[in-house]
Amino acid sequence: MGGIKNSTYLDVQKALARRFSSRDGWQFAWSPTYGSVQPECMLSRRVAGRTERVVVNVKMASEVLMDTVEELQSQCRTLAAGNVDVDKTVLVVPGGANVSRVPEGIEILEMDKWQIVGGRIAWSKNIERSAFLEEERAKRGLA
Numbered sequence: 001m002g003g004i005k006n007s008t009y010l011d012v013q014k015a016l017a018r019r020f021s022s023r024d025g026w027q028f029a030w031s032p033t034y035g036s037v038q039p040e041c042m043l044s045r046r047v048a049g050r051t052e053r054v055v056v057n058v059k060m061a062s063e064v065l066m067d068t069v070e071e072l073q074s075q076c077r078t079l080a081a082g083n084v085d086v087d088k089t090v091l092v093v094p095g096g097a098n099v100s101r102v103p104e105g106i107e108i109l110e111m112d113k114w115q116i117v118g119g120r121i122a123w124s125k126n127i128e129r130s131a132f133l134e135e136e137r138a139k140r141g142l143a
């Protein structure tokens with residue numbers, strides 16, 4: 001993975017860890033292989049002698065297209081056919097992404113560190129920095 005993808009996935013993992021805490025027994029496996037299926041991330045934990053599993057895909061785009069939803073649903077069906085039960089599916093997106101095509105049953109997890117601004121993905125620190133610079137320019141009469 002490149003540097004930008006690594007930092008993005010660190011943000012994804014932090015967002016997932018807030019929802020699926022390791023204190024509750026959740027374990028992360030990035031790109032695990034289950035036969036012919038390779039979800040981006042599989043979360044799992046043992047509860048009362050049973051393994052709970054959550055399939056996670058990440059879509060860093062301003063809009064979630066049906067292809068993404070179909071791929072996630074296909075992964076779950078294939079895993080179920082291979083006797084790997086999936087309890088939940090999660091789609092991680094930047095804040096403000098258009099998720100109108102995502103059906104019920106797929107949980108949406110918006111990352112607050114990444115936002116959609118003007119149809120593009122922006123890191124929230126850059127948004128804050130840009131707002132600060134605009135204020136400074138206005139104060140100095142440069143805007």
